[in-house]
Amino acid sequence: MGMIERMLGLLFGNGRNVVRDTVEVFRENAETGSQRAQEVQVQAMRQFGAEYSVARQGGFDRFMDGLNRLPRPLLALGTLGLFVSAMVEPLWFAERMQGIALVPEPLWWLLGVIVSFYFGARHQVKAQEFQRQIVGTMAHVPQVMDNIRALRHLRAESVGVADTGNNAQLTTAATLPDRNAALEVWKRAGQE
Known part of the structure; x- marks a missing residue:
């Protein structure tokens, strides 16, 4: 039992975990990584909020910010x-x-x-x-x-703009109904 205890003491003794410390050389500790990511996110949000804080801007700065937002819309x-x-x-x-x-x-x-x-x-x-x-x-x-x-x-702002004048051919073409091929097929199908 003493040998196993010394071996475990060597690996996990003195408040350290040699296995964890060795693995962290090759792979990031997920918990520590998420803490760092949260700190980065909080700092970015603070900086963003400070940048767009209206309280510290003067009238000219607010006018220019509004003007810069106009071209896209x-x-x-x-x-x-x-x-x-x-x-x-x-x-x-x-x-x-x-x-x-x-x-x-x-x-x-x-x-x-x-x-x-x-x-x-x-x-x-x-x-x-x-x-x-x-x-x-x-x-x-x-x-x-x-x-x-x-x-x-x-x-088409005045009366008679569509007048065909003395052109008899154009008058005839304007008064004749247009040929509707789909309607003719439908009529033929109903007669059969």
């Missing part, structure tokens, strides 16, 4: 607004999109750089293509102007 709501305007007033929306078609490519690049920079991304613009893109964009001006004129002509 404005971009998201503006994009949704474009979809709504396209559904509610398609001709108005089409006219605006024709105007956007005239924006030169390098200006789109610049906008992309600004937005990308704001959201943390990097973007490079190739200076050699700058002049070529401007010329290419300006070549579209006559076509865009024709499209705007055609869109304005389509406005």
